[in-house]
Amino acid sequence: MNSYYTDPHQNPYWQKLNRDPSENNSGQGTFEQDPNWHPQPEYGRQLGRTAALIGVFSIGTTIFFPIFVPIIFGSIAIVLAIISKGKQESFTHGARQAMMFGTISLVINFLLLAACIVFVYLLLHDAAFRTYADTIVQQLYGYSVEDLLQQLGLTPSTGGIL
Amino acid sequence: METFTGTNDLSRRRKRLSLHALSADCKAEGRNAILGHLGIAAGGGAAFLLVLLLLELLLQGALPSSGVAAILLSALMSILVSILAGIFRYGVICIHVKLQYGQEAQPSDLLLGFFESPDTIVRITAVLAALQTFFLLPAQIVNLRNPQSDVLFWSLMALGLIAGLYLDLTFYPALYLLLDYPDLSAKEVLQKSRKLMKKHRLPLLYLELSFLPLWLLSVCSFGFAAFWVYAYRNAALAAFYRRLIDHTI
Numbered sequence: 001m002n003s004y005y006t007d008p009h010q011n012p013y014w015q016k017l018n019r020d021p022s023e024n025n026s027g028q029g030t031f032e033q034d035p036n037w038h039p040q041p042e043y044g045r046q047l048g049r050t051a052a053l054i055g056v057f058s059i060g061t062t063i064f065f066p067i068f069v070p071i072i073f074g075s076i077a078i079v080l081a082i083i084s085k086g087k088q089e090s091f092t093h094g095a096r097q098a099m100m101f102g103t104i105s106l107v108i109n110f111l112l113l114a115a116c117i118v119f120v121y122l123l124l125h126d127a128a129f130r131t132y133a134d135t136i137v138q139q140l141y142g143y144s145v146e147d148l149l150q151q152l153g154l155t156p157s158t159g160g161i162l
Numbered sequence: 163m164e165t166f167t168g169t170n171d172l173s174r175r176r177k178r179l180s181l182h183a184l185s186a187d188c189k190a191e192g193r194n195a196i197l198g199h200l201g202i203a204a205g206g207g208a209a210f211l212l213v214l215l216l217l218e219l220l221l222q223g224a225l226p227s228s229g230v231a232a233i234l235l236s237a238l239m240s241i242l243v244s245i246l247a248g249i250f251r252y253g254v255i256c257i258h259v260k261l262q263y264g265q266e267a268q269p270s271d272l273l274l275g276f277f278e279s280p281d282t283i284v285r286i287t288a289v290l291a292a293l294q295t296f297f298l299l300p301a302q303i304v305n306l307r308n309p310q311s312d313v314l315f316w317s318l319m320a321l322g323l324i325a326g327l328y329l330d331l332t333f334y335p336a337l338y339l340l341l342d343y344p345d346l347s348a349k350e351v352l353q354k355s356r357k358l359m360k361k362h363r364l365p366l367l368y369l370e371l372s373f374l375p376l377w378l379l380s381v382c383s384f385g386f387a388a389f390w391v392y393a394y395r396n397a398a399l400a401a402f403y404r405r406l407i408d409h410t411i
Contacts, residue, residue, distance in 0.1 A: 030341065030342050030343070030344065031259055031260070031262075031263045031265070031341075031342055032263060033263050033264055034263060034264035034265050040197065040198055043197040043198035044197055047197065047200065068384070071382055071383060071384075072383045072384060072386050072387075074383075075379045075380065075382050075383030075386070075387045076383060076386060076387045076390070078379060078387075079376060079379060079380075079387045079390045079391055079394075080390060082193075082376070082394075083193050083196065083197070083200070083390060083394055084193075084197070085190075085193060086190070086193045086194045086197045087190045087191065087193065087194040106382070
């Protein structure tokens with residue numbers, strides 16, 4: 001049973017709003033199925049491949065431009081993969097890859113985003129973590145965490161933002 | 163008693179399953195219709211969304227910040243924006259209905275609302291927008307008179323939104339009907355869509371809600387994926403209309 005209401009006659013209005021000109025003063029509806037139209041599974045496969053390419057691109061941008069760019073491309077890859085399914089029972093090979101790459105990219109980049117938020121929170125609120133980070137930043141870049149935070153407009157006090 | 167409860171559970175489960183099946187069928191037909199025509203389907207929707215955004219920005223810029231005048235002007239402007247949006251939406255609907263019936267859609271179809279029965283579209287959208295604005299008016303008046311009364315404001319707002327949702331569901335096929343039967347008057351279209359949607363609001367609501375995960379994904383993509391999600395949703399709604407008018411729901 002595929003439809004919500006199986007009996008088309010349970011709503012009496014169905015008989016009035018049919019496409020029979022004798023019963024409906026507006027006559028035949030404008031739209032009729034084009035008899036020459038046939039479903040084209042090739043379009044689905046093409047779109048699936050495009051989605052897979054965007055998915056791979058989102059994984060690639062995770063390395064070079066992490067967080068925002070890959071999240072955008074990962075989401076687009078998933079949406080296009082879903083659309084590429086068409087009326088088929090299952091996803092095409094490309095669409096499956098796009099779903100996989102898009103999901104992996106989204107998970108990695110949301111984890112990165114969460115890690116960044118936790119890192120900044122700890123820098124602002126945890127003195128011990130700030131000292132630890134300070135030694136590493138001093139070794140790597142030659143300036144303190146405090147300088148870095150001031151450049152960003154943040155203050156490592158009791159947890160406030162400037 | 164136990165049997166009665168069991169039968170009720172079973173019928174409820176069957177109803178839920180068939181709601182899901184109808185929604186899945188409409189979505190599959192929608193996907194099938196836009197495959198190979200994603201450029202015009204997503205492009206038309208994107209143009210509509212950009213026009214809507216532009217109109218909203220103009221509306222925000224032109225309004226005074228507070229007071230009775232602001233509420234009245236805001237109500238009038240939102241009705242005006244809805245009317246203009248309705249004319250563009252007619253074009254978007256035309257593209258999706260054509261694709262649903264396997265016909266070729268043209269970019270010029272997007273402006274069809276300006277040439278084909280614009281007066282009827284204006285009448286239909288004006289009535290619906292005025293009702294929508296009217297439903298939200300009590301909450302705005304309460305907020306103006308007593309900004310501290312949060313509970314009353316949010317209760318009235320929730321009631322207004324629910325009434326607006328009911329109105330949207332009831333008159334969802336209005337513009338589709340006008341496109342299919344251009345000779346009908348605004349009153350006839352509204353009457354027919356109300357009767358057509360009788361007992362079919364729940365399946366439509368289910369279909370709309372089934373797009374929530376994709377809308378969330380669009381938010382994650384900072385709105386970029388929304389162009390394709392909007393096209394997909396419109397295609398599924400066109401498939402729902404086709405089932406509605408072909409008596410296959």
